[in-house]
Each structure stands twice: as structure tokens, then as C-alpha cells.
Amino acid sequence: MSRQLHFNLFLHDTGHHEASWRLPESDPYANLSLAAHQHLTRVAEEAKFDSVFLADSPVLWSDPGRRPSGKLEPTLLLASLAATTTRIGLIATASTSYNEPFNLARRFASLDHLSGGRAGWNIVTTAGEAAARNFGLDEQPQHRTRYERADEFLEVSTKLWDSWADDAILADKQAGVHAARDRVRSIDHHGTYFRVDGPLNVPRSPQGYPLLVQAGSSENGKEFAAKWAEAVFVAQPTLRESQDFYADLKRRAVAAGRDPDHVVILPGIVPVIGDTEAEARELDAELERLIAPEFALATLATVLGVDADRLRLDEPLPADLPGEDEIEGHKSRRTLIVEWGRRENLTVRQLIGKLGGGRGHRTFTGTPVQIADTIQHYFENGAADGFNIMPAVLPSGIEAFAAKVVPILQERGLFRTEYTGRTLREHYGLPRPANRLELISR
């Protein structure tokens, strides 16, 4: 079969546009509603999406005065969604900087069992001082240190997931033997950041491990992705930058000894769909009018690593901003925003307008055919294996994408019309990982 697109729906209560909750049709409590998340996931599953995804950080992330900021814990929410869906993958974000491997490995193994092999983990290192201060630290660990810890975190987690052989459980009632003791192993890990004996207290799950997803695109982030990630979310504002990132990461995966097809690259896009071009542009403009610039300014200043009073709404970005090397936070997002502002010579107000929709992700505004054409163009020109769909307004944005864009791509043979696999890895065309401890013991 020819190569096909992969789609992930990035769940985000009333939508990815920061002003979406203010639209007349939006439920301002959707962020806390199981029914709202069930609806979004059902629409994505009926459209045969590979997965849905929840972002997360152990901190009050956005300004609670400005938009709905309460976030339910993602693995709990996805475990609830597992009960009302049957095929779609369920990807939760969790931080390697503010968790311990045993807890997280257990949580994701549990989600994989509960969902019948549909769990994914978006591995993040968590940028920002505010999160550090929720865990007894005065400042965040350095960027490099966070990624070193993440690397060891994955080493420990994968050993824990492998600590039960796939055939360990015998459930032999006659003999009174539930599991073969010699097929359940301790891991005895003694490293720089962790000491973990194991074994895990959850047997190996349907997928072996959850699907490993990653989303940081700094130098350290890309090295980490090349080694561990099976799917990568990325924010890229232009086709050219998407192509460069795509080629670079596939090259790094090969250098790390991996099959480049086993790293699925999914740029984020914000589809703004209208039956006519004018209608799509009007929806875009309506949302831009609802942005409260003073709040957006404060968010922008944090990412850029400057005080908000350094930014003037009707002037371009200051010339002397701190460089990527001088900040310890979201390095790649800072660079993307600065380059965008400079390239298009935008005022701070214009930049905020563009970021309001997708925080740096590419907005595709147009008719269903135009959006399908752009998706196909990226897919066939070395820029993407699929997309992380981030509608500006939910649920209407995913309903429109499912009803109007997906059928066009299906007709062109670019997207599945039925699920062929059962697990999340099968949807993404990825192999189930072998059990390393089992290989050693045989």
C-alpha cells in the first residue's frame, strides 16, 4: 500500500486560539468536562485519526484571568476516554524533570492495559522556573541537565517495561502457578539520577511500551528525539523550515542506528476552514479581534526571556533580545518566534495576532480543498509524515475538518477509510518493541 498520512488531534478545550472560549458557542467549562473530551475524541475516532493528545505541565500554565487555565491530569482523563472509545490512540504528556520513572512507567503501562494497547507518552523536560518552584527547587535545572535526566529516565522506564517477559503470566490454575518467577526480573539500575531495583508491578502491556512521542526541537531535544522518539510533534511556520527539520531529524535517526521510517514527524497545523476563502479569513479576523493584547504581551515576554515593559505593541521586537543560548526555557520556540517577527518585520501586536491562533504553529486558512492541497503538498515534499491538528475553535474546527477535509484526502487515497490495526503503534505503522530482558535471558 502506498504511504498514507497520520493525524493526531491535539485536544484543547474550546480550541487552540487563546480567545476561542469567548465565542458565543463556546463552553467556558469545557476544560473540566468529560463529556466535552468524549465528544472531541469520538469525532476524531469516527474520522479514523491515529490518536488524540493532551499537553501538560505541573504548573498553572496560562494566566487564569485570561482564559480557562485549569487542566485535568492527562493519564486520568485518557483512562476515562479509553472506556468510551475502541480504536483511537491516547497520548498523554508527562515530564521527566518532575516525576520518578517508577511512577510514570507504572502509569503508562496501566493506561496501555486499560486501553488495549492504545497508550502514548509525550515526553517533555518542562521549561520554566514556575514548575521548579512546585518541586522544592529555587530554579529550573539547566536545559542540558534536564535532557540528561530525560535520557536516563527513558533507560529506566524501558527496562521497567521489559521487566516482565511477554509470556511471564501462565495463569495455570491446575498447577497453582500464576506467573513464571524466572520470567519476572529486577532491573538493578544504578545511574546518575536514579536508583531503581524493579521489577515493575505491572506486567508487560499490549504494546510492550507506550508509543514514545517527543516535542522539543532544540539541539538537545533533537538528539533525544533521534534516540528515543517514535513520533515527533513540531511547530514550524513555513514549508521550508518543515522540510529542513524533517530531513535533519531523519538523518539524526539514521546516525543513531534507527530506521528513519520509525520516527513519524507530525508538524502542528491550525486549519481555519471556510466554505469560501472569504469566510475562512473572516473567522480568522474575528478571533484576532478577541485577543486581549496586554495578556498576550506578558506571555510573549516570558518566552523571549525579557520583562514585558521591554516590548511595545506597535513597534518591532527589540534588537537586543537574549539569544537561544542565554535562556533556559523553551529554546526552540523562542527562536521560531524571533525569526518570524524579524523575517516578516512584524510589530509586536501583529506577532501576537499570528501567535494567538497556534502559538507558532502554521495556520492553514482556506476552503477544504485548499487545506487538503496544502496537506498533500507538505506530505509529498519531504515536510511531514502527517499532522498534529490544532483547530483554532473546538469542537466546530475538528467537526469541519472531519466532515470536509478528511473525505477529500480519503478520496485521493492519502488517508485510511478504516482502521487496519488495533494498537496505536499499528496505526502509525511502527513495530512492537522487543523485550530486551527476554532476549538476554534466552
Ligand SMILES: Cc1cc2nc3c(=O)[nH]c(=O)nc-3n(C[C@H](O)[C@H](O)[C@H](O)COP(=O)(O)O)c2cc1C
Ligand atoms: C506540539 C507541541 C506540544 C508540546 N507540548 C508540551 C507539553 O505538553 N508540555 C511541555 O512542557 N512542553 C510541551 N512542548 C514543548 C517541548 O516539548 C519542549 O519541552 C520545549 O520546547 C523545550 O524544549 P526545547 O528547548 O528542546 O525546544 C510542546 C511542543 C510542541 C511542538
